[in-house]
Amino acid sequence: MTGGARAASPPRTADESSDAEKGPVVSSTTNRPAAPSLWKAWQYIFDWYPSHYSKEERRLLRKLDCFIMPLCCLMFFIKWLDQGNINNAYVSGMKEELHLNGNQYSLFGTFYNIGYLLFEIPSMMLISRPTLSRYYPPTMELLWGIVTFCQAKLRNEHDIFGIRFLLGVLETPASSGCLYILTSWYRADEVFKRAGVWYVSSNAGSMFGGYLQAAAYNNLNGVLDMSGWRWLFIIDGVISVPIAIAGFFLFPGIPQSPRVWWLTERDQQLARARMGDDGVKESTKIGKRMLKRVFLHWHFYIAIGTYVCFQCTSYVGGQMALWLKYEAEQHGTYTVPQINTIPTGVQGVAIVTGILSTSLCMVYPIWTTFTAASAVLLFCNVVLLVWDIPVGLHFTAYYLLGMTSCITPILFPWVNMIMKDDAEARAFTTGAMGFIVNTVLTVAYWCLFMLGQYLWTQELKRRQSQEVVDKDMVETEKETELGTSSTHVETTTNDEIKIERL
Template sequence: MVSLGLAERLKASGYDDKIEPVQDVEGKTIVRVNGTEVVVSSATQKPNRSLWVAWMYIFDWYPSHYSKEEKKLVRKLDCVLLTLCCLCFYIKWLDQNALNSAYWSGMREELEIKGNEYSLFGTFYNIGYMIFEIPSMMIISRPQFARYYVPTMETLWSVLTFTQSRLSSVSQIYGTRFLLGVLETPAATGSIYLLTSWYRSDEVFKRAGVWYVSSNAGAMFSGYLQTASYRGLNGVHGMSGWRWLFIVDGCISISIAIAGFFLYPGLPTTQPRVWWLTEEERQLAVARMQSQGTKQSSKIGKRMLKRVFTHWHFYVAVLTYVFFQCTSYVGGQMQAWLKKEADLNGTYSIEEINLIPTGVQGLAIVAGVLITSLVMIYPLWIVFSCVTAILLFSNICLRIWYIPLGLHFTCYYLLGLTSCTTPILFPWLSLVMRDDNEARSFTTGAMMTIGWAFFSFYPITVFPILEAPQWTKGYTVNIVFIICYWTIFMIGQYLWRREEQTKRFDINKNGSTDTDEFVKPEAVQVEIGDGKEAKETRG
């Protein structure tokens, strides 16, 4: 049961002094906020779970120890907020991979794209993305803007997606990709920021996994769309199949963007509340986050910047993500290998070049959902290390290159496990920085900005398209970078554990019993079969 110290934290968040914690006849903790009774989060109660069936937590989205009010709220969030965030991220990657599919399906020849111009498409996109990423995160962290900011940006990029069907030169592609980079800034970090603002730390990892694999679904579906466009629309009204792909993408994007204006809830403190939440549910959402120590929005200024740059969180998070982001480039380059094989041996058709790589995204979807759910059952550092080891193995094999055909396919497919890393890193950062909302949003934005800044020139310098697909230098650098980001993340785990131990020591020293506001990264209690408590080490 949550502690009654929650009332003090609610007052600190801006509520007036008419807050009274009581318990009803069923034993539920109730907080009266301005005369309205709010059922406080029951999620802090530790469930009894056998070690032998702990893996079943993967499928336990609404634990039995939750109150009926909290289950109803979480179901609503899953049906609306999580779905919207997934669709937002889905259409972002649908558009991203549309360019990739179009390039290998006739755009290169029709627009006479030469040399490394293809790599520069991503560079211009990344420049726009990194310039506006931190300002975008600062905007979305404001309760008064959060509700309409994302759908507005979605609408504008949907319009721009339509215009890509009329491209006629490389310079037009550069300009379009730059603007798309600006407009798509809230799709990734904005979505994860909203999710971590509504879901508790023990709920968000598996939902972040579902959210992230929507990008893989977008990449996979883009291959199917391009195949269908090439077969059914190529030449219709005098337009190539790759041009029709952008029109179809635009139709999908604009419908989702319009729905967002009516459904996005903003932040828990956003007023007026969205229509599908009651006032009691909104207040419960605030109480849920307060019960784990998550702070609400405050002023942005010099003090916030000082907090960011004088703590380890910023440097560990940014460095880890920069190294990871660079290594993820090869995950989407299976088409280059298939195209090379087709040119040399006539092995694969255009349809097969677009369809075969969808297996990478299919594996990424399954792995992203299952593996991120394991984070709340088994030690986080072990889950992260296993994923990293598999990615390291794949890059080593591709560095060797002359390997059996079956292993070649296996390595490309295993690169789909990059889908597990981002939905672990960002919720982890939100967890370790839960007591500083503004620093959290700034650091999240900085991760994407600096990560994409390096990613904007990484493909050109390390994976130039002229050397595709046998990037000997590129895979060597990738191997080094994978080892680097794993090492930095493990250092972050150590620092977080030490930080949480210090908090517990201070609380015990002061004689406080209100311990809901910190998380124990090193241990979780589970109930084993004989009824005795056992401690399972967590990293």
């Protein structure tokens, strides 16, 4: 009878075996070994699937690495590809074709930041919802891919301002959202090196964008009566949209989300058990208590303050292309393709140091790696502040600024780690880190621009007033000279008359 019953049941694969046959779900936290020696800790950097993990848990991690990591990396890669293409286009003919200037170039980032800051926190709140987190990021990615296509038809600065605002809104899930997803599936001792790999995908996007623009300029400039910089936006859109569509079928959301096809029911149970054992709380309702938990604890203020200060110093590296363009205009030193490809060395440094620094967090205390990277960045900023330095030192400083890739993949996982006991507060804080940063920078952009506009207007008024004064003085001097000459003639004539009388 027993054999007949088994023969009547449908065949099952190993992944589809019942929970009763496999036993209770157990995470490796109950089987964790003692602290390793320094040499073993260095070996652990390269061991993504530790031997003390169960076979089932190692298999789950491999699944996560095969699906979540590529999806998050590709989303972040595309985000930076589509965000940075405006810089490549600007130095590759867009400035001249659309008659743009430096102030308008600065406003491109301002409008992007306005859109980003308005939707960053709401976006993170949506990602923290189990049902929405599966479909929300791919939807936004698809929409920004379509908007990227639209940039090929830009006509003036007003079109650019509107497009950049929309991109800021649509790209909100790609940064903090991806890190929130990663820290929802990976434990604290697993997430740092994966966050490093994830973060350097942004540098790969920036590097790829430079080579892509150089290729578009050389091979597509003038094709179908379109400039090379317009083709860049079309190519970026072609890359973005298919990946977004794939996300609808592959993206898993968070462990509490409806199960995606590549995870079994037991996989999902194990994922939730792992994070629960690590102290990560599951999502609950959003309400006033959440805001109270956020604003009455120090975590929020330390996270925000640190990220604001970091972001205010990280934008310098993006100016290398403008410096090369200036050198080309002044001395004819570099060609357009070189202006697009030389700065990619910064991204190369960023990729190496980003992965290395996050891996070192598994060996040394987090603060030591963070401090070392910050010291190098301080040196670079001081060097560029002096400015009147050899060209070689310019290149050294710009390339070492690639070490900004060390900061974010350490800071964000650390914030997620210290706030792991409150999912909503964690989502709100990581969203606010981008929100507050963009608020500060947008206000700073606007204030400095308006100050410059005011000072320029006052300077024009002073020049006009000075020109009027100078003109009056010239006319007065001419009148004085004419008067003096007339008096001299009269005196001479009188003297001659007196001589004749004598």
